Amino acid sequence: ADQPVIGLITKTETNPFFVKMKEGATAAAKAQNVKLLTAAGKQDGDNAGQVTAIENMMAAGAKTILITPSDAKAIVPAIKKARDKGVMVIALDSPTDPLEAVDALFATDNYKAGALIGQYAKASLGGKPARIATLDLFPGHPVGAQRHNGFLKGFGLAANPATSNELSKPAEVVCMADSFGDQAKGQTAMENCLQKNPDINLVYTINEPAAAGAYKALKAAGKEKDVLIVSVDGGCQGVKDVAAGKIAATSQQYPLKMASMGVDAGVQYAKTGKKVAGYTDTGVTLIAGKVVPGVDSKDAQTGLNLCWGKK
Amino acid sequence: MLATPTSPNRAERMKDWTRHLPPMAILGPLLALLAASAFFATQADNFLSGQNFSLILQQVMVVGLLAIGQTLIILTAGIDLSCGMVMALGSIVMTKLATEMGLHPLLAMLLGIGATTAFGLLNGLLVTRIKLPPFIVTLGTMNIAFAITQIYSGAQTITDLPEAMTFLGDPIMILGTPVAGGVLVMLALYAMVWFALSHTAPGRHLYAVGNNREAARLTGISTERVLLTVYALAGTFYGIAALLSVARTGVGDPQAGQTENLDSITAVVLGGTSLFGGRGIIVGTLIGALIVGVFRNGLTLMGVSSVYQILITGILVILAVATDQLSHKRA
Amino acid sequence: MLATPTSPNRAERMKDWTRHLPPMAILGPLLALLAASAFFATQADNFLSGQNFSLILQQVMVVGLLAIGQTLIILTAGIDLSCGMVMALGSIVMTKLATEMGLHPLLAMLLGIGATTAFGLLNGLLVTRIKLPPFIVTLGTMNIAFAITQIYSGAQTITDLPEAMTFLGDPIMILGTPVAGGVLVMLALYAMVWFALSHTAPGRHLYAVGNNREAARLTGISTERVLLTVYALAGTFYGIAALLSVARTGVGDPQAGQTENLDSITAVVLGGTSLFGGRGIIVGTLIGALIVGVFRNGLTLMGVSSVYQILITGILVILAVATDQLSHKRA
Amino acid sequence: MQASPSTQPIVLQARGLVKRYGQVTALDGVDFELRAGEILAVIGDNGAGKSSLIKALSGALVPDEGEILMNGQPIHMKSPIDARRHGIETVYQDLAVAPAMTIAENLFLGREVFKPGALNKLFKVIDKRRMLAEAIERMNDLKVGIRSMTQAVETLSGGQRQCVAVARAAAFARHVVIMDEPTAALGVKEGNMVLELIRRVRDKGLPVILISHNMPHVFEIADRIHVQRLGRRAAILNPKVVSMSDTVAVMTGAMTADQLPREALC
Amino acid sequence: MQASPSTQPIVLQARGLVKRYGQVTALDGVDFELRAGEILAVIGDNGAGKSSLIKALSGALVPDEGEILMNGQPIHMKSPIDARRHGIETVYQDLAVAPAMTIAENLFLGREVFKPGALNKLFKVIDKRRMLAEAIERMNDLKVGIRSMTQAVETLSGGQRQCVAVARAAAFARHVVIMDEPTAALGVKEGNMVLELIRRVRDKGLPVILISHNMPHVFEIADRIHVQRLGRRAAILNPKVVSMSDTVAVMTGAMTADQLPREALC
């Protein structure tokens, strides 16, 4: 009989996270002898590109589509059309809004990922008053908002709920700047924040490249010892930076796992016609250099075993 | 020459001077489109079907509509870097008014198109009154439109739209193939603009302004008015594009339009319109948009990953224009 | 006029025709920079310090270097949309060769600059040999360079660079203020390019080519060679920019350069160089880059959120060029 | 053929026109009169303000001071469209043609013929066939024979382009035809043909203003000569009486108008 | 002052030049001779191939067939640089100047003077002061008085620009000066000055090729007249013998060269 066709749509194919996800899916597909089609938006936030990709995959005969929605809400109508035609749609990494728009979700909760490092930071600082800088993604991006708001929530500050795309700014946040998830821009943002507020003692970053940039700026200012950097992602480079003490803690996610679970589900659907359902948390693990009392964390070595990217 | 027995030699010389006539101008893009389609038909099983073509049309309808406005502007020797962002603003305005303000969908749609038209007018005023280069003007308004979109929407996608706003995304059966209503709107607009450009006085004036602005002014054409109209009208088309994008995706998306700026220019250029103004045919733009759509669809069906798709698009743009250039070369 | 007693009236008329001399051309941007600095000095406590200025210089050094190449190209009436992506490619090539291939850092750096120069040369060849518009050529090579960067790097950031690759990012104390070595490189290159443009024959030929290409050809200047050299040289500057960006961030980042395309054009335009070619001063570009840097730094110090920063940048671009335009308006 | 020009009524008149570009004074209070049925040559040094005068008379330039009268009535022209409405047609020095468009289109640019019917009028739908036919007819009227009216103007030689521009003006003018150096780029044969064309226009009863640096042409064809100097009118000369060298002397300021015999002036 | 031209040695010669643009034949086997110390006028209808001939002689165009000889030696010119190396300077019909650059810069464009010293030579560092001084000197040599050499060319009037272009050619030519319609856009006074300039160049000993539609100018200044017609040389006329009307007749093809008296040819 025909090979089952499974489609994987990522936000971009240039972000290492999604590149790894695609590699995971490719490997799983090869192992199970299915045809894997991949596509992506042209840049993060490109919803129209993902809609186009869904349509093209259906045209190519995909019966299962795995997607990391760029825009949780905007993708929903297109997914609905696909599901109406009997396609099983599974969201990877990020949920849709509403959750039920897809058959199943294999994901990390970005809000929770943020919350974990927030709790860690709170505990690390002890009772010291926090002066926080946040290096966010870019205007309007949901993941940027979820991680940012989750971090604040975990830190015990007032913050918008997970459904909001707006970044909260309580008084403790003395500087907010966009890093575009990019190291160079993260560095520039951190430099400017330090200029504005030299006594910043806690830095939240959207991802580890931004954290690396922040570290570089802090080091140049001779402040790398006094300031705590927390981040999200759990890429191998990031975990190494945790081990090296550059980043205090990061929330690790598992793109490979999401992808292979998705492919498995697709194969099962092709063979048996049985769909998977509901939310499967692929887990977030807090990886921290130092253990702080009251917060569960794993050490860098554990993180390195599970990390994605170049080990 | 004046009425004298011109030497036959002279007369013969003249002949070859005759430039490629309009239909010739889109021959190149058309052949490219057919060649690409033929190639993908052999490479991907599911490519050659009415339904897939209807799909491609549906996928290019937003860029296709933006490219109408872009073509008008490029024909006047301008360029618009802001079109995608202006479209995003329009889609936010119309969806927000229809949902949060509870306006009648039709009114909301009109106001959304009004907003994009106003932005187009702003571009036009800056180009005509302060005489700034269109590249700079639209570089600025691109940022402005993006920022306003983000601020006004609070960066939130707008959902739960009334049915009346999205019906253009619904398929209509034509010859047993489902075709989105928006596609028909796009095709109709292309036909109208083609007619207006080639068969009405304002259309010819637009070409004259792009071809030789000073000459157009001296022959009594109000070049300022032509330019203003073009930019405002382009804004209107961006508004309609916003409508189609809302209909297609079912939401008002503040992140929309970011890649469409360059996409629309690519479509115009692939369609054979000169960036120096005054030369080009609107139908070529539709073909240009389709070429991009066919490649994206075909490459995806072939399972080519998106990085390679970007690579191929880059090569394609240069190749298409180079072929055009080399075939036109006289000497 | 010929040596006749020309009427004094005539002579007087002439005077005012004298165009703004070169130093005048950067007066506008310079005043804008000073005004912006003065404004931020009153609004943000920490703005006015040697250290902050050194910081701003450091933040603009990459765009500043890209903008040198961009200026050269715009002076020839071209434009380069690919510069940021070419830079990213260069930074990946040099870091990958130095780490994974284990090449000597210096050799790796040279090969990285070689790669960007080759890309510049490709742009130049397409522009001169096939006579494609620079906009199209660099729209294509932008995509190509981006795709190659992603494929070659596997979208992975390259870390653990040898010390010799990043020393330009380290600060040197000058008058008690730490200044990154790369900033000095940038300033030195600006000085060199300024000298070459205004005091050497090839520099003057570049202006002539941008001002009136056919005239330059007829006076015996090899316009093709000038253009090829300019594009290749621009590529070299992008390579040096890659080096500085690697030195600054300490990594080879395949995601770099995506916003730098338009940023560099903005710097050139704010610096008073005409997009029509042949007019402009390289120092203006440095001022233009600083204006952008000062705004970004100052607005962050003021706590203005990033969306509003985008809005302000958009308005700034239009305002700066409009002021320039209105002040130059004769009539 | 033509009546003695100085007794004919004045068709187009300008009084005290001033135009400044920054501190450059292109027109410095120039007066001007054009009489019915005449060919009036305007001559002057480079920069004397000839083109500026003509632009003021054709609406392409709004003078800072002074007034323009047509048949004794003051008229205000803010753009070439206004001039055209008053029946003034102009051939500009730098030919105002759109090179990529056809000859027929260029002839009718800005005054397209619409298809009949209210709807067609409303949408300004042009009648290509009729425009083509009319173009051929009008060009034949003026004995200008161009092979195909649907070829692009950029495929024509300089001389042919000039003919198109002259023919356009001649064909559509109702009151006045203005020509700024229509023979400058032309060969002897083509130049003579344009002169012939100008005569034919005059013979249709339209007065013509002709700017030219070509003295033989001017003396061959003009009924009166307006000499422009430093933004003003230095004299009006009668080419049948005055010599070419005296004319040049007035033009260059070597002689003033009072030094000429009275019958040389008009 | 000048010897009888037809006995002088031939400086620049062309044999059977052919140039085709697509199927348009601009040059159809034209022959050409320029003798030492003469002013040779080239006349012909629009499109006769004058500019094409001149472009071939100045390296701006490579002919498809035929050969060009200088002082009897065949030369191959692939670009204007080559022509310049052979001492041929040209003033083009559409003035080849860079409007935004100064007069001095335009004068020296493509042949800048470098500062002394090996390093300066290597980096082609220009000597602005010397170029300025030389520009003034050379312009004075030719009695062209422009107020300031550091003003941009775009601030000059059409006539002044023409003077700059002519002066540039005259100042730098070593063997031949070619001028394509140098007086076309000029007024009477300016036109005469350019003619005077051409005479002065000849008197420096340089032969001049002059293209012009202006018959009085041609007859005033030329030693011999090369008549171009349909891409070939129709005749070489002696302006001291032949009449203007016969010349025009040959030019337009109404008469052939054999119909003229023998002494009219040369």
Ligand SMILES: Nc1ncnc2c1ncn2[C@@H]1O[C@H](COP(=O)(O)OP(=O)(O)OP(=O)(O)O)[C@@H](O)[C@H]1O
């Ligand atoms: N747009 C303009 N801006 C500034 N000055 C101008 C402008 N147009 C014309 N002038 C100046 O006004 C004066 C008159 O110019 P005009 O073109 O009317 O002269 P003209 O008599 O037509 O000369 P020509 O015989 O060379 O065509 C000149 O000094 C000219 O330089």
Ligand SMILES: Nc1ncnc2c1ncn2[C@@H]1O[C@H](COP(=O)(O)OP(=O)(O)OP(=O)(O)O)[C@@H](O)[C@H]1O
């Ligand atoms: N680049 C070109 N491409 C095609 N045809 C050309 C080109 N240049 C000239 N021609 C044609 O070659 C012929 C000769 O042109 P050329 O310019 O030499 O004539 P000319 O004698 O200088 O005319 P004019 O007196 O109008 O300047 C004309 O028919 C012209 O249209």
Ligand SMILES: [Mg+2]
């Ligand atoms: Mg004039």
Ligand SMILES: [Mg+2]
């Ligand atoms: Mg010519």
